[in-house]
Amino acid sequence: MAHFTKATSVKDWLNQRLAVEKVEKVMASEYWIPKNINFLWAMGMVLAITFALLLVSGIFLLMYYQPHVDLAFDSVNYTIMREVDFGWLWRNIHGVAASVVFLVIYIHMFTGIYYGSYKKGREMIWISGMLLFVTFSAEAFSGYMLPWGQMSYWAGMVITNIFSLGGLHMDGLVEWIRGDYVPAQAFLSRFFMLHVLLLPLAIMGLIGLHFAALRIPHVNNQDGEEIDFDAESKKYLAGDKAGSKVMRFANDFMSKDMMVVGIFLIFFFYLVFYNYSFALDPVNFDPADMLKTPAHIYPEWYFLWSYEILRPFSVNIGLIAFGFAQVIFVLLPWLDRSPNAVPASRRGAFSVWFWLLLIDMIVLTAMGKLPPEGIFSTIGLVAALAFIVLWIALPFITMNEKKV
Amino acid sequence: MHNSSRRGFMGKAFGAVAGVGAVGSLVAMKKSWDPLPSVKAAGFTTLDMTIYPEGELITEKWRGKPIFVLKKTAEMIASQTESQKARSVIVGGSEFMIAIGLCTHLGCIPSYSATEKSFLCACHGGMFNWAGEVTKVPPPRAFDIPPFKIEGNNMILGEVGPEFQAMKDSGITL
Missing domain, CATH: 1.20.5 (Single alpha-helices involved in coiled-coils or other helix-helix interfaces)
Incomplete structure (x- = not known):
């Protein structure tokens, strides 16, 4: 048995049993972050805080929400919104955070692409991040079912139908997922379970993996410089704080991080209090009606780009294009053949590729919201084809890139 | 070792x-x-086919899905093509267009315009004519026809009768 002595303080008592000082060093004060970074490096913390907001507001919603097809709509729109004191606050926070979290995820993702932060040992960070994107998408979709309004019902119908895989006609699989011929009680109950237990568990596990994946390669920096973290941290600890290229995670980096978080939270709560309606679709304030499809169905804004890749094609080709769009980002570390892990601005053709991809995804998003008619159909088709061409072209563009 | x-x-x-x-x-x-046994057991619906007015689209419900019933007018019968005729269901001497009212693309309910005599799906812009055939993609095929059995003037949805089996065998529906 390990040897314990009479504790001299509470801290010492904890140290002997939990090694709290050592843990604090490993996790915070001697976890080294490059100094050469900007506010975009704070997006991870912004996401962690947004996830915490979703969790806390979700706990309060869970206490009044009723996962039953006859009660769900009123439990949200009457009980939570009108009867429960501050119920509206939890719902607005939950709805706005669900939307904003994707905005920040996209910023976080494109920051990674721009600075080449998926290369040279950082592949697992990228993969775990993309897995988080997938689980967050599933979490958002399952949560969207719960108010059991018209958009909930018809989004549930359309998305589960994707699993019939077009020409393969796997209707049995669709009925298995739903537990019924159409979305009904079995469907609502199981998506409720997924939303409040299984998917949040998966997300928390993946966040752990995402953080763990950062430990060995460390955070990238603005110039993609390869930093010797051992040497630089020794320099810092020896007293040469100004000459060292790194700083402590806490409190040095955290103080700037939380500054950005503070600005984000002001923006976030402005939306929660004064501009929340963008996150609450008016069509979803009609209760689910299985015999009436709303005149114009569209997903939430963060799914529009992939929806627009599905839409302009015939069903089988559309599904293949959609599947391509879902998995292709994961393969980025291998599709980018260049050894350069530097900002896109110094990578020539890749820089053009980066901005074209970003613009293309914005165009797809805009077209996905518009009715599929006339010129919008054509622009959508061109943008969808451009997306596919850009990804196929990526290995060829980066193969010939000069080493910088 | x-x-x-x-x-x-x-x-x-x-x-x-x-x-x-x-x-x-x-x-x-x-x-x-x-799906639970109770869900599966509730999957049969009987329709009295004598009550439908000509040329008007009526929506019935079967297994939670909308079922389009359109009693064809004399004009429709006179003008229909062979493939449209093959999709007809004849009960008590009248011709009907019977179909599951879900777009074969991803399952939205297309809306029927009586003046255009066609269906438009708002989700992804697919169109069908009054006989249920695709006139604009993305839907990959005509409306599916629900399994049915004819008994006198009644139609039982969910049971497979010889008329439905024949349609299935000839590939008119899935």
Whole structure:
């Protein structure tokens, strides 16, 4: 048995049993972050805080929400919104955070692409991040079912139908997922379970993996410089704080991080209090009606780009294009053949590729919201084809890139 | 050596037990997600086909899905093509267009315009004519026809009668 002595303080008592000082060093004060970074490096913390907001507001919603097809709509729109004191606050926070979290995820993702932060040992960070994107998408979709309004019902119908895989006609699989011929009680109950237990568990596990994946390669920096973290941290600890290229995670980096978080939270709560309606679709304030499809169905804004890749094609080709769009980002570390892990601005053709991809995804998003008619159909088709061409072209563009 | 082979055996024995358990629990989990017997048993609907007015689209409900019933007008019958005629269901001397009212693309309910005599799906812009055939993609095929059985002037949805079987065999519906 390990040897314990009479504790001299509470801290010492904890140290002997939990090694709290050592843990604090490993996790915070001697976890080294490059100094050469900007506010975009704070997006991870912004996401962690947004996830915490979703969790806390979700706990309060869970206490009044009723996962039953006859009660769900009123439990949200009457009980939570009108009867429960501050119920509206939890719902607005939950709805706005669900939307904003994707905005920040996209910023976080494109920051990674721009600075080449998926290369040279950082592949697992990228993969775990993309897995988080997938689980967050599933979490958002399952949560969207719960108010059991018209958009909930018809989004549930359309998305589960994707699993019939077009020409393969796997209707049995669709009925298995739903537990019924159409979305009904079995469907609502199981998506409720997924939303409040299984998917949040998966997300928390993946966040752990995402953080763990950062430990060995460390955070990238603005110039993609390869930093010797051992040497630089020794320099810092020896007293040469100004000459060292790194700083402590806490409190040095955290103080700037939380500054950005503070600005984000002001923006976030402005939306929660004064501009929340963008996150609450008016069509979803009609209760689910299985015999009436709303005149114009569209997903939430963060799914529009992939929806627009599905839409302009015939069903089988559309599904293949959609599947391509879902998995292709994961393969980025291998599709980018260049050894350069530097900002896109110094990578020539890749820089053009980066901005074209970003613009293309914005165009797809805009077209996905518009009715599929006339010129919008054509622009959508061109943008969808451009997306596919850009990804196929990526290995060829980066193969010939000069080493910088 | 002796010890390690004994450990090896124990490891394999545990693996075998765990493997059986894993397969068994996967079967149980899969079955727990299946539609319940009560859901499956409620899957039959009987329609009295004498009540429908000509040329008007009526929406019935079967297994939670909308069923389009359109009694064809004399004009429609006179103008229809062979393939449109093949999709007709004849009950009590009248011709009907019967279909599951879900777009064959991803399952939205198309809306019917009586003046245009066609269906438009708002989700992805697919269009169908009054006989249920696709006139604009993305839908990959005409409306599906629900399994039916004709008994006198009644139609039972959910049961397979000879007329439906013939349509299925000739590939008119899935």
